[in-house]
């Protein structure tokens with residue numbers, strides 16, 4: 001840890017306005033050599049915007065930037081790269097059909113022929129130096145989110161960046177991947193690189209960083225130097241302090257699941273011996289059998305990539321079942337159309353909010369009606385869209401989920417990551433469905449919103465909605481579930497009651513250790 | 516607010532048109548023409564004469580109808596670029612069947628039946644690429660383009676042999692008598708195809724914007740994965756959008772035969788699709804914006820034709836202008852994107 005090192009980045013009085021709304025308002029920020037500096041703040045607080053300014057994506061309306069003491073004007077991402085600043089975006093930007101090496105080349109190579117050999121050698125050297133472990137020849141689509149994150153970092157090192165901006169790198173990682181990832185961060189900082197690290201998990205920020213800066217609705221809420229602070233003992237107090245800096249009225253309670261809840265005997269959703277293939281045409285689900293009762297929250301715990309996505313898709317009708325049956329309220333829905341299953345009352349919050357859960361160029365209103373655009377009152381006799389009704393409805397969702405957007409006509413791609421997630425949740429939650437499938441419902445949400453969503457899930461289950469809750473976050477699973485199924489290599493290897501089961505027990509099962 | 520939005524979208528095309536005219540002027544200078552004189556001639560022939568005006572308005576009809584179909588299919592993210600072939604099939608259907616009906620049914624029914632027939636002909640021609648795309652994900656660009664060549668040869672065969680009115684003379688179908696052609700708009704010499712064109716392009720615009728099916732088309736065009744997730748039947752979208760666009764191309768052929776040509780002639784291939792494609796992109800797939808731009812395109816092509824006779828400027832000079840417009844439009848889009856990136860509007 002190198003606090004007191006030379007200042008490599010200094011941003012002074014940064015202000016950025018989007019059509020009358022201040023995303024950043026007079027923000028000061030600085031970064032030292034070898035420092036890990038966490039940036040915290042609620043959804044839409046302006047974290048990504050501030051970093052986009054540093055990486056040359058946006059130009060500030062006012063304010064100054066100094067790199068190693070020299071005043072600069074960063075006109076484009078290229079200029080920022082040349083200054084040694086590299087950013088990994090909130091939503092990963094690798095090309096799935098290209099190999100790791102080819103992705104690393106993209107945008108950097110100026111030669112006519114790709115200098116493959118030479119580059120591969122450099123990539124391997126960098127991998128070794130920082131302990132970033134990836135095979136340069138595999139194609140991106142075969143990698144997990146954690147591995148992709150590493151490729152993004154590798155790419156920045158290849159380009160010679162010594163200031164790395166990582167926008168919510170951990171929100172898509174599973175706990176084990178996070179540990180590996182932190183090890184990489186540490187080795188980077190020790191080698192004199194500086195890291196800006198955006199996260200919503202305050203514990204992570206306290207654990208890994210030397211300093212934290214907090215943004216609150218576009219202004220700087222505070223800054224805390226963590227060097228020399230005993231996190232073990234002071235962690236709880238610090239967390240409270242930070243939450244206080246992030247939100248106006250910070251009063252939230254982690255209400256644990258009421259353990260003595262009586263669940264109805266009625267089975268709503270039953271899966272029997274489900275087998276299905278993944279996109280890579282290998283068997284992703286191997287004879288999955290379980291059922292969910294009315295008003296029950298059934299948690300699926302597992303390390304990412306063990307069939308969670310396929311499981312959700314099979315129920316929602318998005319993926320073909322090879323064998324086995326799915327029954328919803330005594331009606332068989334195996335391999336029925338997505339629309340039919342949806343009309344039967346199955347709603348699905350996908351984990352992929354950018355590619356699948358929303359349309360970037362549609363307005364909020366158009367994104368809000370994915371599931372209901374054919375129905376009265378949104379469409380007259382199923383043909384003519386009633387835009388006023390649609391906007392009203394969307395305004396209601398914006399209001400009740402406090403989505404930060406200018407209006408229902410706003411284009412979704414201008415929303416912050418967390419606010420897009422809120423919009424998707426609002427849309428799928430608002431029908432009081434029979435079955436609600438949630439895959440990582442709270443990823444990218446700030447602590448308050450996360451708690452709101454978890455409480456909302458519990459409230460829905462009280463109303464009789466059956467919830468399938470998929471998450472790699474054990475705390476989340478423990479907090480909301482009635483029963484927990486552990487998925488490993490496409491099989492539910494054990495189903496346990498939440499009560500009386502420890503996190504450690506589940507953690508071991510997640511790695512496939514049954515004894 | 517609304518005005519600002521309209522002005523904002525108009526900036527691109529206006530910039531493109533002006534830059535294309537300037538660059539075209541430089542080209543004229545290089546090949547030894549006086550640009551000012553050439554342009555003033557172009558404008559005076561195209562706008563300044565009764566004939567020029569009338570002919571330009573008449574030329575709008577096919578461009579508008581063709582554009583209606585293209586807006587729909589491009590919004591759905593599908594590249595039907597075989598409009599010319601679909602046009603020919605619609606036209607030969609009408610040219611072949613019109614003589615059979617012309618004295619047997621009332622005139623208005625005659626028009627309606629033949630317009631429908633033209634539509635069906637164009638739609639039928641696009642079924643093969645549509646099904647190939649929907650069922651087997653075969654690239655529609657290649658198939659629709661190849662079907663163009665087939666359409667040229669197929670219609671050429673039909674007009675030379677089975678449908679030839681007078682074998683031995685220049686091959687064409689039996690001529691529809693002048694009094695049985697599409698009527699003119701009152702007080703003008705412009706046939707009502709113009710009104711049909713304006714109506715269908717406005718309908719296409721609102722269809723895309725305001726109907727559930729139009730929403731599904733845009734949805735699939737913007738993000739297929741999300742559309743699938745929301746339960747949109749992507750195959751249905753592909754087939755319907757392609758059939759509609761093929762149908763409008765065929766209708767264009769029907770109107771041209773019924774209003775102007777009176778028959779299908781061999782070697783006839785006006786290539787409206789290749790003007791309509793740049794046109795709808797300049798209009799940013801907005802049906803309302805298509806209307807003034809269609810006038811401009813018609814004026815260019817009519818003025819250009821007249822000018823080539825009067826001033827020896829090659830007739831393809833207007834095509835150079837059309838191409839330049841598209842290039843400059845691309846430039847303006849790029850500039851807009853950059854400024855959006857940096858100014859946040």
Ligand SMILES: Nc1ncnc2c1ncn2[C@@H]1O[C@H](COP(=O)(O)OP(=O)(O)OP(=O)(O)O)[C@@H](O)[C@H]1O
Pocket residue numbers: 018019022023041042043044045046047048049050090404405414415416417418419444859
């Ligand atoms: N290009 C843009 N046009 C208009 N508004 C924008 C644009 N980019 C960001 N905003 C707005 O600026 C605000 C800050 O957004 P930003 O993405 O910086 O938030 P964030 O702190 O990263 O939030 P999250 O944790 O949800 O990712 C948001 O209200 C967002 O809607």
Ligand SMILES: [Mg+2]
Pocket residue numbers: 047048049090167416417418
């Ligand atoms: Mg963000």
